Amino acid sequence: MCHCDVSKTITTRTRTRTRTTTIIRNCNSVHYSCYRRQRNSLPLCFNTNRHVHSSCSSDSQSPVFKDKNNLAITKEDIYNHLMGYHDDHQDDDDDDDSTNNNSSTNRTSKKRNVFSILTTSVDLLKECKAPEPEMSACHLFSHVLLNLFPRWEDNGFAILAKILQEEEQDTADWYNDDDDHGNHVGNTQVTREQVDIYASMLERRIKKEPLQYIIGQWDFHNCVLKVRPPCLCPRPETEELVEYVAKDIRQMIELLRIKSVGSSTCGRKVRILDVGCGTGAIGIALANMFPKDVIVSSMDVSEDAVALSVENAKFVLGDDFTLQYHHPLLCSVREYTRTHLNKEEEEEEEEEEDRFANCLFEYDVVVSNPPYIPSHDMSTLTADVVEYEDYGALCGGQDGLDVVRDIVERLPEWCKGNHHDDNDTKGQRTKRPFPAVCWMEVDTSHPRLIQSLLANNKHVEYNCEIQDLSGMDRFVKLLVKD
């Protein structure tokens, strides 16, 4: 008999049935014969992993793992769960999985194929309240299954997602046929090493770590970027921002080309400034879209961001990326100016103050995804955002507009002036045939605020706001008057 007081339930689904396993603590004994006979309906003791008589189980269902944040669950727990190790340790006569385990009815371990591991892991993630359980499982698992999905572009996660969907629609019986591609994927055996790797990824996901950090890279626009904490993971809205900016850039390139017809040079390059580059997403995506026609400068206050941007520039644009993408500057918006910053202390090093004294600004396009979340909203963020991504990359001060205001102040200096043609040997300065623009991604509350902020500004004009695909105000466009 067992004297268990706390129990919990894990639901696992196999191809043919749903099995509920109740796990009970502090079990004392087990009836070996009962266990053998009724193994699949017997609760499993949490401590000893022994099956206990069903009559012992209590009905209370407390959370699977003790800690509310599921920090108590370890990789080993997950590994065992995926492998289906519910056996009594005494009973593990063939612990070594290299011997075939397909027909053995002694073990509760399931067939270790993609389908079963996938569905088991989805249930586990749901149980542990991990964010986006189905998508997470598909992305992480496809990343592990390099034999099936050797290339990133194969988008293996979509195939796994299809398998999951069909499973829900009760068409899972086709796993018995041999001529369907989906079946082939679902039935593929998974090695222990793969389950091991997958288990460690799942552990991180249960702790709400962003998928992009676990996998280490993600798609953004037309490139693949490396993503590392604490830099902000690029979001879909920022892709839309890149598209709007690109539209303007296309026109600028054409206008410069037309203007240069008849002169000995082709049009000069469009100059772009990416403020708060982070992973380098915006600048690199633009440089990738217009390889010969733009030159991108960028800046960030974080050393990690600067390093990551360089790494991504090399990764996406190649070793000679500096032709299109300058090395990012480690500085703030305020510091990026030629004017002598008034410093009270006289002991400041001279070089620091005049760091940009000889900088040629004259940007045509300033683009930014600055930290814009108002501080009072920071507490509403979910753990997967606020516990892993850089606070400084998210919060923009009380109203969220701190960095935006700094940018607006610097815009006239950054964009002013006629341009010398990069290729023009005579060094003549020609007027820009279009106004300089500034595009920013902002909080939903900001467009109105920015509009009134610029009401009396003689140099910067509010042009428009645009919604993102979810219908929220998200982007603003400003024009810089000469």
Next chain:
Amino acid sequence: MKVISLSLILSLLNQSPSIKAFSLGNTNGVNVHQSQSRTSATPTALSMVMDVAMRSRLDGINRSYQALTERLADPDVISDSNLLMKVMSDRSKSEATVTAYEEYSTLSDEVEGATELFQEAGDDQEMREMARSEIKEIEARMDELEAEIQVLLLPKDPNDDRNVLIEIRAGTGGSEANIFAGDLADVYRKYMSNQGWKVAVMDESKGDDGGYKSLTLDVRGDMVYSKMKWEAGVHRVQRVPATESQGRVHTSTATVAVMPECDEVDVKIDPKDIEMSTMRAGGAGGQNVNKVETAVDLLHKPTGIRIKCTQERSQLKNKDLAMKLLMSKLYEIEIEKKEMEERAKRGVQIGTGGRSEKIRTYNWKDSRCSDHRLGQNFSLSDFLNADIGKMIDAMAAKDQEEKLKALSEESAY
């Protein structure tokens, strides 16, 4: 030499351009050989000459090109991005023609200069030879340009160089139709890989006994549409099906639809007609949230076409894919409508095929496939070996011939 001496005499006599045209027209055969014609039509149907009507048309094109270039410097146009885009695209359409015409005009000036030289040379044999050879060169190039300009002025199918989406659908005939659709798909796939095009399966619905109920392929490569557009329509097959036990001949059909990839400029999709929703709708977005669910659901209200795209990691790629599919579908409907109108107007027999136009019949017993538009028979074994180049070229040639004929009829007025 005969041609050249003729033109020299004429220019010496200061004949008007129209007479020059007429005389040169008599020696058309020689002209055609000299120039690198892109058409394969018979010489008598062509008039490869720069006549007055064509010149005035080219002048007109040149004028509007200059006007458009000026407009691009207009600050009003610059500030309106949609207008700017339109002006730029209109301008770029005539760019090739204008450049060719400019070259042609420069060359005709040079010819005049060279003929003057020839005249002044008098008895100096060497000078005359030099002038003559120079004129010969220039005129050869001018003939090339004339041919180019002629072809450039033809109403072009703007979709010719585009990639396409091909949809093969089994028609009447049950499983035999499915199998036939599969056969067509195999032929096309072989042809496409011979052409060096990239093929990707977008969507497929397999038939129970083999083949496909429907199959959608995305084909990318060089000038794909210009070749594949002739395959659009209903293909009919007469044979003993594989599933037939008694050896009777059955007739079944499969429909092929060819949809060119298109840009925003081609199909006017009113943003109000589209409902695009993401899975994230509702709640804060942006930096506040980090979700990887980026599926896009697109509904085109007027036609009721609904497309959901989930297969990419980035929302932008999903959105682009959904829009691409939608635009291709809408564009195909529009093209069909336009082609119907054109054909009704001109009574032209050749068309890129409405969905219900029976274009070919494949007969296994006689081992032939007949193209109803050309009225010709081809070898079935060639077709099954994906050697369909001959059929496609024949269609393209016939189409160009029709267009040139129509053009010369127009200019005759």
